[in-house]
Amino acid sequence: MTRNRINATDMSIETTYNPKKPGTLILGASEFKVADLRDDVLQYDFKASMRFLEAKGKILFGRHFKIHVEDHELLYKLVTYFIEDKRVANKFKIDLNKGILLSGPVGCGKTTLMRLLPHLVPHKRHYQTSLMPCRNIVFGFNNLGYKIIEDYADNKPYCFDDLGVEPIGRHYGKDCNVMGEILITRYDVIMNQKLSHRAQSRCHITTNLNSNEIENRYGERVRSRMRELFNLISFSSVSKDKRG
Ligand SMILES: Nc1ncnc2c1ncn2[C@@H]1O[C@H](COP(=O)(O)OP(=O)(O)O)[C@@H](O)[C@H]1O
Ligand SMILES: [Mg+2]
Numbered sequence: 001m002t003r004n005r006i007n008a009t010d011m012s013i014e015t016t017y018n019p020k021k022p023g024t025l026i027l028g029a030s031e032f033k034v035a036d037l038r039d040d041v042l043q044y045d046f047k048a049s050m051r052f053l054e055a056k057g058k059i060l061f062g063r064h065f066k067i068h069v070e071d072h073e074l075l076y077k078l079v080t081y082f083i084e085d086k087r088v089a090n091k092f093k094i095d096l097n098k099g100i101l102l103s104g105p106v107g108c109g110k111t112t113l114m115r116l117l118p119h120l121v122p123h124k125r126h127y128q129t130s131l132m133p134c135r136n137i138v139f140g141f142n143n144l145g146y147k148i149i150e151d152y153a154d155n156k157p158y159c160f161d162d163l164g165v166e167p168i169g170r171h172y173g174k175d176c177n178v179m180g181e182i183l184i185t186r187y188d189v190i191m192n193q194k195l196s197h198r199a200q201s202r203c204h205i206t207t208n209l210n211s212n213e214i215e216n217r218y219g220e221r222v223r224s225r226m227r228e229l230f231n232l233i234s235f236s237s238v239s240k241d242k243r244g
Helices: 046-061 069-083 086-091 110-120 134-144 147-151 178-191 195-201 211-229
Strands: 015-017 024-027 030-033 035-038 041-044 099-103 130-133 158-163 169-171 174-176 204-207 230-234
Touching: 024 046, 030 046, 041 046, 041 069, 046 069, 046 110, 069 086, 069 099, 069 110, 069 230, 099 110, 110 130, 110 158, 110 204, 130 134, 134 147, 134 158, 134 169, 134 178, 147 178, 158 178, 178 195, 178 211, 211 230
Parallel strands: 099 204, 099 230, 130 158, 158 204
Antiparallel strands: 015 024, 024 030, 035 041, 169 174
């Protein structure tokens, strides 16, 4: 019997999607059948998706990576969102035109999941997000000023990582709540788009803050716009730190 092995240190293995075999993802020498094509719709199998994500996670993050059973419920929602299952999304009150605000305690795996999940849908280009640590955005603002806020007001699908840990921005002696301004600017851009285009410019956020803390830090003006931009998906507040 031949066995497929995944080299956990090889970061170069990309997930590939073979249009001739819809629902099958290829990872190095392994194939993962994650979905069946029925009536032109890919029906994903949750357990098979978890097997794929665990294998991909080991490649991206190291052999210690595993899918934790206690995260299944949360992963079910995230998978629903990424595969765009409208029926289940309705059930969970997830709006596919909005982004995801993934919240939870430090170290529970938010950033890791936002890096991992896009690999389940390599054929959906607008799901391939670029992760931007909020701290780095503020450092950029401190150097370059308001240009940075304009730069993030485009319609690229960013994931703003770790909202709430960034310091207040300061450029030429003037203070600015940089992430708050970016979110308000993006809100205006997105709301001026047709509904059918909004899904393309969604952005996502990871944060350790809860809703009250977000409001205290960014104010009601930002908080209320965030409600319209994001689906809140939360780890349990007692989720353990996964740092080994
Ligand atoms: N499912 C997992 N299995 C094993 N290790 C994990 C898992 N999720 C995250 N980790 C590890 O735990 C640490 C924290 O994960 P991270 O995604 O940065 O957490 P957060 O963004 O919620 O603070 C990282 O070192 C990461 O590699
Ligand atoms: Mg993080």
